[in-house]
Amino acid sequence: MENKPIKILYQGGSGEIVEKKSRFIATLEKIETEEEALAFIAKMKKQYWDARHNCYAFVAGKNQELQRCSDDGEPNGTAGRPMLDVLLREDLHNMAVVVTRYFGGTLLGTGGLVRAYQKAVQEGLKNSIIVEKMLGTILTIDTDYNGIGKIQYILAQQEISTLESSYTDKVEIKVMVPVDKLEAVQEAITEGTNGAAGFQVGEPVEFAVVEGEVEMFSDGSALSEYANK
Secondary structure, three states: OOOOOEEEEEEOOEEEEEEOOEEEEEEEEEOOOHHHHHHHHHHHHHHOOOOOEEEEEEEEOOOOOEEEEEOOOOOOOOOHHHHHHHHHHOOEEOEEEEEEEEOOOOOOHHHHHHHHHHHHHHHHHHOOEEEEEEEEEEEEEEEOOOOHHHHHHHHHHOOOEEEEEEEOOOEEEEEEEEHHHHHHHHHHHHHHOOOOOEEEEEEEEEEEEEOOEEEEOOOHHHHHHHOOO
């Protein structure tokens, strides 16, 4: 089963640049569908109704199959497509960006426009939170106190995130394991504890690590997106 991480927008942000007195304001939003993207674009056009241009680009789908962009009155190919190229070059998914331009009175030329719109998108991305989403499963590990040190060492070595721990007459640890690492992690723990650890494997779930914390996006139905790839 393929488990390639997908880079998505977790939290949208905005960024602004000024080129020859023209203001370029980039606003990013996470989207899943074309309808959500168009609703966001309409909202930005309403918010910046007095701007000269509200150019946009968006991309969605596991394979970036949904792609749209618009120059919104700028010379053909100087805004929307260059903005979309930034998203594709960064291999980003499920996000829309609108770059609002307040004209400053000086023409930038085609090359200047391309650079300005791309720079604005990059500035917006700097102020957003991008995460890598992948398929994982919650693995519950039961062990005695003799095995906990070895298990913690293996989890750290494999860069596995711990969700919670319980210490009673035994130790129970819940961790999030990428599906492609599950078998190897279980084998390493079994060997490291001489078979003293027990396992309970949960259903597949999409997750990402956000600022050191695990964020889950869906339940086991997520498996259908990854199976047979």
